[in-house]
Amino acid sequence: MLIYNAEIHTMDSRGSIENGWLEVEDGKIKALGEGSPAAVPEDSIDACGGLLLPGFIDAHTHLGIIEDGLDFExxxxxxxxxxxxxxxxAIDGINPFDRCFEEARMRGITAAASSPGSANACGGEIAAIKTYGRRIDDMLIRNCGIKFALGENPKNVYNGREETPVTRMAITALIREGLYKARRYVHDMDSYYSDSENYDPPEYDIKCEALMPLLDRKIKAFFHCHRADDICTAMRISKEFNLDPVIIHGTEGYKIADILAEENIPVICGPLMCDRCKPEMRGLELKNASVLHESGVKTAICTDHTVIPIQYLPLSAQAAVKGGLSLDDAIMTITAYPAEILGISDSTGTISEGKDADLQLYAKGCNPLDLMSEPLLVMIDGNVCRREI
Incomplete structure (x- = not known):
C-alpha cells in the first residue's frame, strides 16, 4: 500500500516532509520520500495534503487489566x-477484547504500556502492547519493566489491614529486601555455573527470577510516585542497585526538574485532567510536563487509563500545551518519547524505514490533539483499523 500527497511528520531527526509518500509492505514501513512516487498502485491512498503521524503511544495505563464496565470481576x-x-x-491479566482497545485505536493510539497497579511495593511486570489483536501474545511488543510503588497507595491498602507496609520506610525496606535477595540469588547462580562441583544452585525463587533482568538492566524499574521526596527515594534505590529507573506520574517533578535532568531519569506525566484526589497529588500542576521538558527531562504523557479513558490521551497532551508545552513537543510526548522510555523505539514511535506501520492520518490543517479531531486512517502493523478516506 502507498500513501501519497501527505505532510509526513516523522517525529525523528528528519522532521517533516511537506509533500511526501510512504510505502507499507508486510506490516512494515518499506520506504518513504518527498514529492510524487514513481508509480501509484491501485490500493494507494491519496492523503489530500493531510497530516501523517506515527500512532500515539500511552506510556502508562491499566488497559485490559482493569476492564471497562466491570467491578471486581x-x-x-x-x-x-x-x-x-x-x-x-500484566500480560496474564489483560483481556484484549475489552472495548477500550477499540476506543484507543479509533483515536489513533496504536500502542500502550499496560501495568499492574500500585497497591503493592512491587506490583509486577509491565507489558508494552499494540492495541490491535485478539490474542495478547500476538499484541505484545515486549515486557519492558517491573512496577514499583512508593507513597500513599501501598500505605492505604495495608494500613486498613494492619499489615506491613504502613509507612514509607517499610515500603522502601520491602523493595530493598527484595532486590538484595535477588542480587544474592544471582551471585549464587553465578557461583554454581562457574563451579558446579563446589557450589549447589540456590533453591528456585520465582520472585528473584523475575528481578534478575532488572538487576542486569535488561528491563527498567518503573516507580509510581507523586511527591518530590518519593521521587528522590526512587533515585536512591536505583543507585543502590544500579537500576535503570523511570518515574511514573511524577506529579511534583517540576519541583526537582533540574535534579531529574542531572540524573538523566525520564518521567511519564499523568493523569493531567483529574482532580487532586489524594494528599500526595495536591501539587498537581498543568505546567509539570513543560517544566520537565524545558529542563532536559525526557517526558511522556499518559492517561493512567482507567483514571482518564485512554481515548483522551491526545487531549491530555493538549492540556500540557495549555501548561506551556509547544504543540510539536506535546506530540513527541505521545509518540517518540514514550517509545524511547518503554524501550520499543526500534519498532514504533517514529516514521522510518523498517519500523512497524503504526500510522494515523488527519485532514489537512487539523490539530491532531484537538478534542474534536478524529483520524481519517489508522494502521497498526499495516492492518487498517479505521478508514474514513
Whole structure:
C-alpha cells in the first residue's frame, strides 16, 4: 500500500516532509520520500495534503487489566494479598477484547504500556502492547519493566489491614529486601555455573527470577510516585542497585526538574485532567510536563487509563500545551518519547524505514490533539483499523 500527497511528520531527526509518500509492505514501513512516487498502485491512498503521524503511544495505563464496565470481576490489576509481587505479569491479566482497545485505536493510539497497579511495593511486570489483536501474545511488543510503588497507595491498602507496609520506610525496606535477595540469588547462580562441583544452585525463587533482568538492566524499574521526596527515594534505590529507573506520574517533578535532568531519569506525566484526589497529588500542576521538558527531562504523557479513558490521551497532551508545552513537543510526548522510555523505539514511535506501520492520518490543517479531531486512517502493523478516506 502507498500513501501519497501527505505532510509526513516523522517525529525523528528528519522532521517533516511537506509533500511526501510512504510505502507499507508486510506490516512494515518499506520506504518513504518527498514529492510524487514513481508509480501509484491501485490500493494507494491519496492523503489530500493531510497530516501523517506515527500512532500515539500511552506510556502508562491499566488497559485490559482493569476492564471497562466491570467491578471486581474484571479488575486484575493488584494482587494485594502480598505487598511484594515481582513475579506477577500484566500480560496474564489483560483481556484484549475489552472495548477500550477499540476506543484507543479509533483515536489513533496504536500502542500502550499496560501495568499492574500500585497497591503493592512491587506490583509486577509491565507489558508494552499494540492495541490491535485478539490474542495478547500476538499484541505484545515486549515486557519492558517491573512496577514499583512508593507513597500513599501501598500505605492505604495495608494500613486498613494492619499489615506491613504502613509507612514509607517499610515500603522502601520491602523493595530493598527484595532486590538484595535477588542480587544474592544471582551471585549464587553465578557461583554454581562457574563451579558446579563446589557450589549447589540456590533453591528456585520465582520472585528473584523475575528481578534478575532488572538487576542486569535488561528491563527498567518503573516507580509510581507523586511527591518530590518519593521521587528522590526512587533515585536512591536505583543507585543502590544500579537500576535503570523511570518515574511514573511524577506529579511534583517540576519541583526537582533540574535534579531529574542531572540524573538523566525520564518521567511519564499523568493523569493531567483529574482532580487532586489524594494528599500526595495536591501539587498537581498543568505546567509539570513543560517544566520537565524545558529542563532536559525526557517526558511522556499518559492517561493512567482507567483514571482518564485512554481515548483522551491526545487531549491530555493538549492540556500540557495549555501548561506551556509547544504543540510539536506535546506530540513527541505521545509518540517518540514514550517509545524511547518503554524501550520499543526500534519498532514504533517514529516514521522510518523498517519500523512497524503504526500510522494515523488527519485532514489537512487539523490539530491532531484537538478534542474534536478524529483520524481519517489508522494502521497498526499495516492492518487498517479505521478508514474514513
Amino acid at each position: 474484571g479488575d486484575d490489576c493488584n494482587e494485594s494479598t502480598d505487598p511484594f509481587t515481582p513475579q506477577m505479569r
